[in-house]
Amino acid sequence: MVGVYGIGGVGKTTLMKEVAKNMTKDGLFDQVVMVTVSQEPVLKKIQGEIGENLGLTLSEESLDVRARRLLERLKKEKRILIVLDDLWKPLNLPEELGIPCESSCNVVLATRQLQVCRQMGTQLNVELKVLSEGDAWILFKWAAGDCLVEDNDTLCEVANQVVRECGGLPLAIVTIGKALQTKDISVWKDAASQLKMSRSSSPEGCKE
Ligand SMILES: Nc1ncnc2c1ncn2[C@@H]1O[C@H](COP(=O)(O)OP(=O)(O)OP(=O)(O)O)[C@@H](O)[C@H]1O
Ligand SMILES: [Mg+2]
CATH class of the missing domain: 1.10.8 (Helicase, Ruva Protein; domain 3)
Structure with missing residues (x-):
């Protein structure tokens, strides 16, 4: 899991979109799924968006059941990159969203706060700095x-x-x-x- 952090307006979302585009084009991943988490995350909507990208319809109401179904599905994916943009608070990815941490599921997250990267347990943090x-x-x-x-x-x-x-x-x-x-x-x-x-x-x- 990689964290990208930097002040508001520095270009994190712009960079994430480029990453998503290029990673698919370069064939590094079979699938790249980008979702916006935002300040008040609507977990159900985020789960739905990830599922939809995988061709998985989550019709259940329960967040836990949806998370488990997504988890099972994502564990089977071999080369998938999930981009979580605009994270404001740490999330328990497996339990709250259904994104596995231990498998080959790669995650890049973007946030304004380095602290959020640390709380998420990222392995590498990259600061996006202002332009020269x-x-x-x-x-x-x-x-x-x-x-x-x-x-x-x-x-x-x-x-x-x-x-x-x-x-x-x-x-x-x-x-x-x-x-x-x-x-x-x-x-x-x-x-x-x-x-x-x-x-x-x-x-x-x-x-x-
Ligand atoms: N590298 C870039 N080249 C051209 N325009 C850029 C670049 N980076 C950012 N911008 C412009 O700056 C605006 C703000 O960038 P962006 O939304 O990516 O910032 P952000 O870091 O995600 O901000 P926030 O923390 O508020 O989400 C974009 O609408 C885009 O027009
Ligand atoms: Mg942004």
Whole structure:
């Protein structure tokens, strides 16, 4: 079981989707099942989704019975990867969901808290960090689109300030880049100064 952790908006879900896509494409696993756990997990729904992906209909009402049926089924799978995204609290995977821990069932979980990985007993934890300045700039240019031409020095200077204020957080970079896409330079300047003010007024900066 592998844990991926990092602050909100850093790209855990985006990465999990890529992992799910590539692992199937590369043929490393026969099946990849990705489910969102969320802050208030609805166990029945999660069990149902996993079952559905395996062609198993869970019509029982009892969570325990559903978990046992799923467990039996997953134990027979040889090369399956289960991706549990957005975990907020530890779960007892075999008992609460029906995901076996001891067999060849591989699990990757994503959470904001390293503590959750530890409580889940992951064998390896990987921190997803904010983007480097270079990558942040590439993502911002993609989000802002064609308006951000490199030979417009004034706009690029303001854009650089905006990107710096985003602190390498993809969520901020993409949201702000897209919002500024069609706007006049005066709006860009306004955004840069507002971001600067909001950062200096918050002791934690962009952190949670
Ligand atoms: N590597 C990336 N390339 C392009 N865009 C990205 C990347 N990572 C994240 N994003 C963008 O940032 C947004 C937030 O990312 P994501 O939802 O994956 O964060 P998260 O870490 O799962 O956040 P949370 O803890 O709130 O679940 C996404 O909607 C996506 O647009
Ligand atoms: Mg997420």
